[in-house]
Amino acid sequence: MDIWEVLHERVTPTAGHGWPEAPALATTVAVALVAVAVPTVWRVVRLAVTLVHELGHALVGIAVGRRFTGFVLRGDMSGHAVTVGRPRGPGRALSTWSGYPAPAIAGAGMVWLAARGWSAPLVTAALAVLLVALLRVRSLLTAAVTVAALGASAALWWWRDDAVQAQVLIGLGIVLVVGAWRHLAAVVTAGGRGNDPAVLADLTHVPAAVWNVTFALVCAAASWVVVAHLVDGPR
Numbered sequence: 001m002d003i004w005e006v007l008h009e010r011v012t013p014t015a016g017h018g019w020p021e022a023p024a025l026a027t028t029v030a031v032a033l034v035a036v037a038v039p040t041v042w043r044v045v046r047l048a049v050t051l052v053h054e055l056g057h058a059l060v061g062i063a064v065g066r067r068f069t070g071f072v073l074r075g076d077m078s079g080h081a082v083t084v085g086r087p088r089g090p091g092r093a094l095s096t097w098s099g100y101p102a103p104a105i106a107g108a109g110m111v112w113l114a115a116r117g118w119s120a121p122l123v124t125a126a127l128a129v130l131l132v133a134l135l136r137v138r139s140l141l142t143a144a145v146t147v148a149a150l151g152a153s154a155a156l157w158w159w160r161d162d163a164v165q166a167q168v169l170i171g172l173g174i175v176l177v178v179g180a181w182r183h184l185a186a187v188v189t190a191g192g193r194g195n196d197p198a199v200l201a202d203l204t205h206v207p208a209a210v211w212n213v214t215f216a217l218v219c220a221a222a223s224w225v226v227v228a229h230l231v232d233g234p235r
Helices: 003-011 022-037 039-063 090-097 101-114 119-134 140-158 162-190 196-204 208-232
Strands: 067-073 079-084
Touching: 003 119, 022 039, 022 162, 039 067, 039 079, 039 090, 039 101, 039 119, 039 140, 039 162, 067 140, 090 196, 101 119, 101 162, 101 208, 119 140, 119 162, 140 162, 162 208, 196 208
Parallel strands: none
Antiparallel strands: 067 079
């Protein structure tokens, strides 16, 4: 088997859906809920939510023509991604808005794709994004979190097992969606002039509360996607 056959084998969607059986699915959901509910576990897991938040800023910033120069994760659940471009305008507003919805959208996408046998291509895409992101880390903690995510993704990709990939993506999807709600609750209760809703209010003259509502609507839609798939199974 040559290298191209190996790569093709690890990227091709599964012939079936790869959705876990009921006992495995129940275990996956339970582990995910423990990860977001137990404070000592959440303090570690929330860094994954922050990582997706910051990469959301970066990816959308690149998509609207901005230049992604670096990002930082902090132990208090906060982070910062820098994209260079026009200081105002739709592109800046869209890249700023994209952070809080990013974990919810990514989580729902993971569950949606896992239900359709597309776990392997998604793991491949995540691996590519993390490799690029590693070149833009700007702190030791950021590097450690990114390398850990990269290593886990690489292991899932290389030792491909459709059932394991689906379980991991479902569990991580739940964590990201619930984590998105927790991050949103934190920013709503804390307020502050430097957070994303406040920056959006300054950029657009639309109140921060309105932007928080848009974040909540995205989180609600993502939650519906995840719950519907958990209840009804693969599509």
